[in-house]
Amino acid sequence: MMSKMGLDMQTIFGQALDNRGLSRKQQAVLNASLVLFAEQGYDGTSTADIAHKAGVSEGTIFKRFRTKEGLLQAILEPFLNQVIPQAAGEFVSDLADKRFPHFKDLLAYGIRDRIDFVTANRPEMKIFIQEIGKNPILLVQMTNMLADALRESFNDVFKVYQDKGELVQWESMRIMRYVTSVLIGYMIPNVIMDDMPVDKEHVTQEAVEFLLLGLTPRA
Amino acid sequence: MMSKMGLDMQTIFGQALDNRGLSRKQQAVLNASLVLFAEQGYDGTSTADIAHKAGVSEGTIFKRFRTKEGLLQAILEPFLNQVIPQAAGEFVSDLADKRFPHFKDLLAYGIRDRIDFVTANRPEMKIFIQEIGKNPILLVQMTNMLADALRESFNDVFKVYQDKGELVQWESMRIMRYVTSVLIGYMIPNVIMDDMPVDKEHVTQEAVEFLLLGLTPRA
Amino acid sequence: MMSKMGLDMQTIFGQALDNRGLSRKQQAVLNASLVLFAEQGYDGTSTADIAHKAGVSEGTIFKRFRTKEGLLQAILEPFLNQVIPQAAGEFVSDLADKRFPHFKDLLAYGIRDRIDFVTANRPEMKIFIQEIGKNPILLVQMTNMLADALRESFNDVFKVYQDKGELVQWESMRIMRYVTSVLIGYMIPNVIMDDMPVDKEHVTQEAVEFLLLGLTPRA
Amino acid sequence: MMSKMGLDMQTIFGQALDNRGLSRKQQAVLNASLVLFAEQGYDGTSTADIAHKAGVSEGTIFKRFRTKEGLLQAILEPFLNQVIPQAAGEFVSDLADKRFPHFKDLLAYGIRDRIDFVTANRPEMKIFIQEIGKNPILLVQMTNMLADALRESFNDVFKVYQDKGELVQWESMRIMRYVTSVLIGYMIPNVIMDDMPVDKEHVTQEAVEFLLLGLTPRA
DNA sequence: GATGAATGAGCGTTCATTCAT
DNA sequence: GATGAATGAACGCTCATTCAT
Secondary structure, X not given: OOOOOOOOHHHHHOOOOOOOOXXXXXXXXXXXXXXXXXXXXXXXXXXXXXXXXXXXXXXXXXXXXXXXXXXXXXXXXXXXXXXXXXXXXXXXXXXXXXXXXXXXXXXXXXXXXXXXXXXXXXXXXXXXXHHHHHOOHHHHHHHHHHHHHHHHHHHHHHHHHHXXXXXXXXXXXXXHHHHHHHHHHHHHHHHHOOOOOOOHHHHHHXXXXXXXXXXXXXX | OXXXXXXXXXXXXXXXXXXXXXXXXXXXXXXXXXXXXXXXXXXXXXXXXXXXXXXXXXXXXXXXXXXHHHHHHHHHHHHHHHHHHHHHHHHHHHHHHHOOOOHHHHHHHHHHHHHHHHXXXXXXXXXXXXXXXXXXXXXXXXXXXXXXXXXXXHHHHHHHHHHOOOOOOOOHHHHHXXXXXXXXXXXXXXXXXXXXXXXXXXXXHHHHXXXXXXXOOOO | OOOOOOOOHHHHHHHHHHHOOOOHHHHHHHHHHHHHHHHHOOOOOOHHHHHHHHOOOHHHHHHHHOOHHHHHHHHHHHHHHXXXXXXXXXXXXXXXXXXXXXXXXXXXXXXXXXXXXXXHOHXXXXXXXXXXXHOOHHHHHHHHHHHHHHHHHHHHHHHHHHHOOOOOOOOHHHHHHHHHHHHHHHHXXXXXXXXXXXXXXXXXXXXXXXXXXXXXXXX | OOOXXXXXXXXXXXXXXXXXXOXXXXXXXXXXXXXXXXXXXXXXXXXXXXXXHHOOOHHHHHHHHOOHHHHHXXXXXXXXXXXXXXXXXXXXHHHHHHOOOOHHHHHHHHHHHHHHHHHHOHHHHHHXXXXXXXXXXXXXXXXXXXXXXXXXXXXXXXXXXXXXXXXXXXXXXXXXXXXXHHHHHHHHHHHHOOOXXXXXXXXXXXXXXXXXXXXXXXX
């Protein structure tokens, strides 16, 4: 299901591809690209590398994906078509549905959830981060889209706790900025380093402790 | 206004280069590389691009810097081994010298100062960020270096306010993590986008408000 | 006339190449390299020259041969490891099979045969000579290889005539040294100069006359 | 003193240089070139290598020698201006002066002498051999010059022994060819390999034994 | 006379892309 | 649809040569 954000990736990437309908070989190409782009970077990976790892000929890559850039898009497009709905619509409605008794509970749940999300999408994250360096517009577009899509939903979610006096009366995007910043601060080394595991409970506990302090109004 | 720490990167960087006896043309090569690597990435910049922008022949680049990689190192090495440690050391001793009456004052001063630092070193920052994607060890090295260099100093600085009951009793690196994360959250778009200015006072005021809340012990 | 030893280098060389599955274009690359390396030397020949002469793109060279050095090896390796040992082995067993009545006959036959061999492999010879100047170990390796392979065979062949009193009682390699030296003395200008023909019968007659004198025991 | 052969090197090399009158730095350049060209070949040696080994600037090389090719000429020209006179005029008149009682004595003396000569000029020899591969005309020119210059002198020297019945009645250049070929056969590995010493007495004894046999008329 | 920074043409090599099979 | 040989433009880099000091 498409998120209600109506996030049209065509807008970002032009000819987005429907990855469903890919043959097994084409899937192998996509998997090989994902791993190699994440490991060695987009520029550091040759189409010959990809073809070899995927066990196909070089021609096969271009038959389907037209250009090397098209391969990158085929990787990032579904990532952005799921990341954004999930990080946005599903995530926030999930939070709303849960009707946590206290903001603290919501925070802990949300942080654990996002740690899982990042962990599950590490290669795509890494590729995305590297691409942002070269194409910064990606970052702004995604940020703006997220902001537009989530502001109202988070307004609603947060209002409950703000009314209870459990959450500062800042606008929801400012609150999200701090939560996100702290989370990123903990996760960046884990995303960038392939072999650095994350202690989910420890991170969650520390982050919640700090954020709760910073986001709870003083008496 | 530049921070009074004397954090003038032009000065530090310039001296480092003078020490190497770089000629005007080689300086031009370094400047062109700095701009182009930041704008288009290392891989996206050809040595012909650099030579053209610097107004020199391609041979001139290799005469002094041996390889394209050597050019990157000539940019990052002084940044990592001289600029950052020096700036960090000066920063923390500066904070200690100032003997701010309250943690709030220290926080505001420090944040403004680091915004200036980032602003003054935007191209190097951007190149560094991009390189981290390919060579994650850089990140670990820098983090460890800074942690080793600053832990004790910050322990001392923070202890004053912790004793006064103005600062939570966390270890200094944890406190720094949150300050840094929040600051990075505000500055990343500014570093990555060439043309996105930062509203220093607004960012300082917001960040201080949140961090003060999150780092002040509850009654 | 080609020697009946079947010393058809085209055949041997060609098979070696076929075994590698070289396409027609790659064959053209090898042929062009052979001619150009012999004419202008390895260093004096650019890969662009080779590509142009072979009627292929420069990329084609590197697809199969990896490096320019690889091209040289693809020429010399079969020459050294297949052509020369095979030719040497066939040569000596051929000499043994013929059971010439007198050493004089053997000498004349062998000299004519080796003149044919050198004539048929002039380009490879020339390249090999030039490479020896840079990489002298090649010479030692080949000399040792030939010595090991041929000593005993020549011992047997020569013994017949030594027992008859037609050949001095020196060890076979010393005898070979003189035959080879004289032959080389006659052939070197022919190998080095592209357009200098050799008068096979005249050389044979002169060389046989001298060698016979020098290798026949005095009464 | 110029040899009486009147060997005008100008003819071969155009602008031959008078190496006398070279400053100490220029001599250092020449020495460095000699060693490096012999060690790594002409193409394998850069002018930067030479300048560094000679302890001068690159400009100095070109001030005096115009081009890298000019350096090669400055090395080979005196070699050819001494080698040829010495190998020719002085050598042959020396042989004549000695008035050896038997051809055998002349042969032994001459071979020892040429071994010494080759040993003393190994680097130049090696460079010359390498250059012949690229510029075969050098070989023909030198061979013809030697032949023209020496034929009559050797005719005279050899006639003494031919009249005594100690030497075959071949023309002197044919006799020289065999002596030279055998000597070259023994010396080539020594010239090409830097570290391969030559057993002068052993070589002399073996070579004389064979050549005497081959060049003495049968009863 | 000597320097060495600078040059720029040319090199070997890579690689995304095409296309005949 | 898949192949992989072939392409050719572009790359990083070398090096003989020049020239202002």
